[in-house]
Amino acid sequence: MPPYILSRLPSTSLRTATRFLSIHKPKHMATSTQSGILKWASTDGEFRRHNSSFRSQITTEPGARFAPEIGRYHLYISWACPWAHRTVIVRAFKGLQDVIGLSVVDYLMLDKGWKFSTADETPGAIPDTVNNAQYIRELYFKADPEYSGRFTVPVLWDKKHSTIVNNESSEIIRMFNTVFDDVVPQTRGLTYYPEHLRPEIDSINEWIYDTVNNGVYKCGFATTQAAYEKNVVPLFKSLDRLEEILSKNEFLVANTFTEADIRLWTTIVRYVHTLHPSFALKFAYGSLGLTCHYTVPNSFDPVYHGHFKCNVKSIEKDYPNILRWARQVSCKGGRWA
Numbered sequence: 326m327p328p329y330i331l332s333r334l335p336s337t338s339l340r341t342a343t344r345f346l347s348i349h350k351p352k353h354m355a356t357s358t359q360s361g362i363l364k365w366a367s368t369d370g371e372f373r374r375h376n377s378s379f380r381s382q383i384t385t386e387p388g389a390r391f392a393p394e395i396g397r398y399h400l401y402i403s404w405a406c407p408w409a410h411r412t413v414i415v416r417a418f419k420g421l422q423d424v425i426g427l428s429v430v431d432y433l434m435l436d437k438g439w440k441f442s443t444a445d446e447t448p449g450a451i452p453d454t455v456n457n458a459q460y461i462r463e464l465y466f467k468a469d470p471e472y473s474g475r476f477t478v479p480v481l482w483d484k485k486h487s488t489i490v491n492n493e494s495s496e497i498i499r500m501f502n503t504v505f506d507d508v509v510p511q512t513r514g515l516t517y518y519p520e521h522l523r524p525e526i527d528s529i530n531e532w533i534y535d536t537v538n539n540g541v542y543k544c545g546f547a548t549t550q551a552a553y554e555k556n557v558v559p560l561f562k563s564l565d566r567l568e569e570i571l572s573k574n575e576f577l578v579a580n581t582f583t584e585a586d587i588r589l590w591t592t593i594v595r596y597v598h599t600l601h602p603s604f605a606l607k608f609a610y611g612s613l614g615l616t617c618h619y620t621v622p623n624s625f626d627p628v629y630h631g632h633f634k635c636n637v638k639s640i641e642k643d644y645p646n647i648l649r650w651a652r653q654v655s656c657k658g659g660r661w662a
């Protein structure tokens with residue numbers, strides 16, 4: 326096993342992180358010897374996210390190729406994925422469970438990428454009853470035989486044209502937010518992207534995406550000390566900034582619960598060991614009619630703090646307002662289900 330990259334920490338603030346660390350890089354993290362689908366970093370050691378390839382929209386415009394219809398679309402997610410997690414939350418908040426089908430891949434991703442399992446093999450998994458695929462990659466090739474990008478979740482599938490509509494979570498949540506309003510009148514007008522707050526939401530999303538949502542990946546998948554340090558500092562600056570915002574506000578934008586909260590929450594919830602499982606499971610998942618089996622009580626997904634080594638500070642100990650907000654968002658899930 327290669328020596329753990331943080332053993333060469335230069336600055337005092339970063340050095341404090343070592344008290345949280347194990348001394349070896351976890352096996353699943355990218356190394357320069359990894360190849361193929363599990364190779365995350367570029368040759369300079371930095372993780373660079375690829376743009377999502379399928380960017381069509383479901384719209385209510387007359388003659389639209391992808392029109393909102395009950396039972397026509399299917400969402401593929403992984404419970405392990407914060408991007409996919411956003412989409413399944415908005416699907417639930419907007420009451421779309423009976424409108425858009427759901428498949429959940431196995432939590433484990435190996436050489437062929439995300440795989441489907443039965444619930445007996447992996448609790449929480451929901452096989453692909455639409456395409457009968459064994460791996461997510463099959464959907465990409467069905468939609469485009471020449472596809473050469475990554476095989477990511479979420480995937481929003483159109484059964485009518487047998488193709489992928491969109492595989493970009495930020496766009497999928499925007500569609501779910503409004504486009505089915507005529508077919509699900511019960512949640513019409515319930516919006517997580519209110520018009521008057523859009524500039525503020527867009528602006529906060531932008532830096533949170535770069536330094537927090539994607540920032541944790543840039544730290545976790547870095548294969549050099551330099552690449553790690555370049556990204557861990559902005560990540561914690563942003564967490565400090567969020568702590569300040571949340572010390573004065575209930576939610577991120579205008580004291581209103583918006584998509585900015587949902588987008589941040591799915592990252593933070595993977596960060597915190599002590600967001601009590603009853604909040605996360607019962608409120609955020611259970612009462613939404615969903616079950617999250619990949620977490621177990623008392624070890625709430627420690628992926629970023631532990632595996633990704635984003636551990637200069639701890640949310641539990643150093644960010645009381647982010648923790649308070651994260652718990653509150655979990656409760657919102659229950660109230661709105």
Ligand SMILES: N[C@@H](CCC(=O)N[C@@H](CS)C(=O)NCC(=O)O)C(=O)O
Binds near residue numbers: 377408479493
């Ligand atoms: N831009 C995409 C990113 C999705 C993404 O990166 N998903 C990860 C899981 S968290 C994935 O499926 N990765 C598989 C791979 O890159 O091979 C989105 O926001 O929807």
